[in-house]
Amino acid sequence: MNAPSESSLRSGSDRDPEKLSDTLLLEPSRISPTRRALSVVLRSREIAVGAVLVAVVVLTTLKSDAFLFSGNGWRDLLLTPSILLLLAVGQTVVIITRNVDLSVGSILGLTAYLTGTLFADNPGIPIIVVFLAGFAFGAVLGLVNGVLVAFGKVPALVITLGTLYIYRGAFLTWADSDRINPSDMPGAFLDLGTKSILSIPVLTIIALVVLAVVGYYLYSNRGGRELYAIGSDPDAAVLYGLPVRRRVLAAFVLCGALAGLAGVLYTARYGTVSSNAGSGMELQAVGAAVIGGVAIFGGSGTVWGAAIGAFLLVTINRALPVVGISDFWQRAVVGGLIIAAIVLDRVLSAREERRLVAARDEMRKQA
Amino acid sequence: MSAPVLSRPEKGAARTYPAYSRPLWRRVLLTREFAVIALLVAVVLYANGNVENFDGPLTMYYLFLDMAPILLIALPMTLVIITGEIDLSVASVVGLSSVLVGLLHQDAGMSIPAAAVVAIIAGAACGAFNGFLVAYVGLPSLAVTIGTLALYRGIAVGLLGTKAVTDFPEKWTDLAKERLTEESSYPMILVPFILLAVVFTLLLHFSSFGRGIFEVGLNSEAAHFSGVNVARTKFLLFVLAGAVSAFAGIYYTLRFGSARGDNATGLELQVIAAVLLGGVSIFGGRGALHGVIAGVLLIGVLNSAMRLEGYTVNVINIVIGALLVLSVISTSFLAWVSALVSGRGGGRLSQLVPRGRRRTAAGSSTEER
Numbered sequence: 001m002n003a004p005s006e007s008s009l010r011s012g013s014d015r016d017p018e019k020l021s022d023t024l025l026l027e028p029s030r031i032s033p034t035r036r037a038l039s040v041v042l043r044s045r046e047i048a049v050g051a052v053l054v055a056v057v058v059l060t061t062l063k064s065d066a067f068l069f070s071g072n073g074w075r076d077l078l079l080t081p082s083i084l085l086l087l088a089v090g091q092t093v094v095i096i097t098r099n100v101d102l103s104v105g106s107i108l109g110l111t112a113y114l115t116g117t118l119f120a121d122n123p124g125i126p127i128i129v130v131f132l133a134g135f136a137f138g139a140v141l142g143l144v145n146g147v148l149v150a151f152g153k154v155p156a157l158v159i160t161l162g163t164l165y166i167y168r169g170a171f172l173t174w175a176d177s178d179r180i181n182p183s184d185m186p187g188a189f190l191d192l193g194t195k196s197i198l199s200i201p202v203l204t205i206i207a208l209v210v211l212a213v214v215g216y217y218l219y220s221n222r223g224g225r226e227l228y229a230i231g232s233d234p235d236a237a238v239l240y241g242l243p244v245r246r247r248v249l250a251a252f253v254l255c256g257a258l259a260g261l262a263g264v265l266y267t268a269r270y271g272t273v274s275s276n277a278g279s280g281m282e283l284q285a286v287g288a289a290v291i292g293g294v295a296i297f298g299g300s301g302t303v304w305g306a307a308i309g310a311f312l313l314v315t316i317n318r319a320l321p322v323v324g325i326s327d328f329w330q331r332a333v334v335g336g337l338i339i340a341a342i343v344l345d346r347v348l349s350a351r352e353e354r355r356l357v358a359a360r361d362e363m364r365k366q367a
Numbered sequence: 368m369s370a371p372v373l374s375r376p377e378k379g380a381a382r383t384y385p386a387y388s389r390p391l392w393r394r395v396l397l398t399r400e401f402a403v404i405a406l407l408v409a410v411v412l413y414a415n416g417n418v419e420n421f422d423g424p425l426t427m428y429y430l431f432l433d434m435a436p437i438l439l440i441a442l443p444m445t446l447v448i449i450t451g452e453i454d455l456s457v458a459s460v461v462g463l464s465s466v467l468v469g470l471l472h473q474d475a476g477m478s479i480p481a482a483a484v485v486a487i488i489a490g491a492a493c494g495a496f497n498g499f500l501v502a503y504v505g506l507p508s509l510a511v512t513i514g515t516l517a518l519y520r521g522i523a524v525g526l527l528g529t530k531a532v533t534d535f536p537e538k539w540t541d542l543a544k545e546r547l548t549e550e551s552s553y554p555m556i557l558v559p560f561i562l563l564a565v566v567f568t569l570l571l572h573f574s575s576f577g578r579g580i581f582e583v584g585l586n587s588e589a590a591h592f593s594g595v596n597v598a599r600t601k602f603l604l605f606v607l608a609g610a611v612s613a614f615a616g617i618y619y620t621l622r623f624g625s626a627r628g629d630n631a632t633g634l635e636l637q638v639i640a641a642v643l644l645g646g647v648s649i650f651g652g653r654g655a656l657h658g659v660i661a662g663v664l665l666i667g668v669l670n671s672a673m674r675l676e677g678y679t680v681n682v683i684n685i686v687i688g689a690l691l692v693l694s695v696i697s698t699s700f701l702a703w704v705s706a707l708v709s710g711r712g713g714g715r716l717s718q719l720v721p722r723g724r725r726r727t728a729a730g731s732s733t734e735e736r
Contacts, residue, residue, distance in 0.1 A: 100509070102636075148692060148696065152695070152696045152699055152700075153699045154695040154696060154699055155649045155650065155695075157453075157509075157649060158643055158649050158691065158692075158695050159692055159695070161636060161639065161640060161643075161688075161691065162640070162688040162689065162691040162692035162695075163688060163692065164636065164688070165636075165640070165684045165685065165687055165688030165691070166684070166685050166688035166689055166692070168681075168684060169681045169682065169683075169684035169685035169688065170681075170685060171681075172679075172680075172681035172684075173679065173681040173682060173685070279633075280632075280633075283455075283513055283516065283517070286513055287513055287514070287517065290510050290513070290514075296507045296509055296510040297507060326525065326528070328521075328524045328525045328527075328528050328529075328628075329521060329524075329525040330521065331517045331518075331520050331521030331524060331525075332517070332518055332520075332521025332522050332524075332525050333521065334517045334518075334521065335514050335515060335516065335517030335518025335519070335520070335521050336514075336518055337514075338510070338513060338514030338517065338518075339500070339511065339514040339515065339518065342506050342507075342510045342511065342514065343500070343504065343506065346504060346505065346506055
């Protein structure tokens, strides 16, 4: 659930105290387990977005069986979102600290090209080395962002807008006019893009493992919780003695590394890297995170939500032509979805806040 | 120190007004805006001397012809960013208005001026939708305009598909490329630009509405209590941004003689880069239009000078990106230097530097001291 935004704090302190649920101000453990479970389910953003995703898949499948039940349909359903998923996970970690990374699309393009060049220049290089190289290269690019943001004390939006240009320019200068073709790469690597284990594509498995690790870290590790604390209130985090600089730096490094990994996946999936690889993906990644309930001002949201948001974005794109809407309208639908998601957040958090304020007033009256 | 400009009954040490405690020439010359202007002049002088053909008649003509959309949109964008908001959807409005002009002219048979009016109204409506969500619903502008970036672009592409409307009367396409006079090396588009620039300068720097814009950016809560209608201010600025973007879209369409859904993709980032390069603070509350115009021109001049020298657009992108990063880094670097020099944890200069502690545009830096 999103934390109520500060700007709305002045709304409603004098609102009529509607019917009051005392339970609002009790510790969760004093509420009966079933009610607790119910309210968690009802309020979970992840479940809501997931339900929309399921609805989209079911409706599209009703229209055309092949969307889900053909071998290709099932594979594409899982495979296509995995690249955006990695970007969205990285982006979420950065957004949670109240920053943003616009350079991920350019990092993806650069590492995708690096992957192709590594294979072309060093025939016989082990695939795992290329994966590590892409990961490390992305991390270095993320480190540049992180150092500039954490030590330059300038807003991430500006810095990463600058590095978006710089990385994209470096990519295009390096690639000049040649592009990476499937013939440059070993068959085993390209097979990765289509191979499945237990009918789940390998690339999706990689993305899901990353998702699980990052999700676990954010949910239960001290470092992860500190990221939320920093995003909720950077000043308070400094006063509290949290290593703000180090954490923000690490968030950018992780985001860059995941974008690097996504670049390797991109090459494996498509086999070709042209000059526009990854351009515009940064806004899609932010969009996926926002749809998944990550607050753009930091401090709230989960990578699970962002991952489901990424699945939803990509799946809607693929579903529209099937249900007979020209795929030219895809972007309009995606935009409408993002707007709907943030308006919904706002409405829900405003209502929650009113209820909490009313509950507090009632408690005071009783005391 | 010179005598204080403001005569206050008790101007104790507790209260200082750094902006007015220095002599006029320092207040004018030692600013971000002037640094950008000086850099622009230096680049122009260097290019005139060392780059072949830079002083030719075509350079300035194509420079202004190409930079005109950015110049135009940078005006309202400056105001929007000074309030601490941001509008990422401007390039999509350019695309949408381009498509509308094309469709209305070709399919509905409207004349170009009539189609242009409809397109500008549509652009203003797009801006009003952004403004309503940001100002009255209270949503973060970064998230809203990422959404409408996709939405408006999607409508534009949805309306026209991958087709292009290229059937425009020559009278109008020529007008977009016309020169001020027969011999002049400046294109006609400068006339509406200068008009708009004057209007926006009056609005921002010489009106109470403009003072309100700065106040909103510095502290919207305080602005509210001092009588500024915060929501209306933001709303109007978004409407203006939409309308001006639509106008830029019409120009774009006529200049290239083609209306396409993907016209001007990615222009929003160029506009924002130019505005920030011109010394506007992304946190809001700081900035001036002369700096912004110099920032746009600096990018344009660098662009054409480097192209004449045979650099590719990729290298130019790297230079512009690096310039943007350096220009914002320099602000905190200067503050740090002046803090070291004064030795008291922040001299006068550092008080001028906006502190990034307020939560305005997303991506506020994590301030540690």
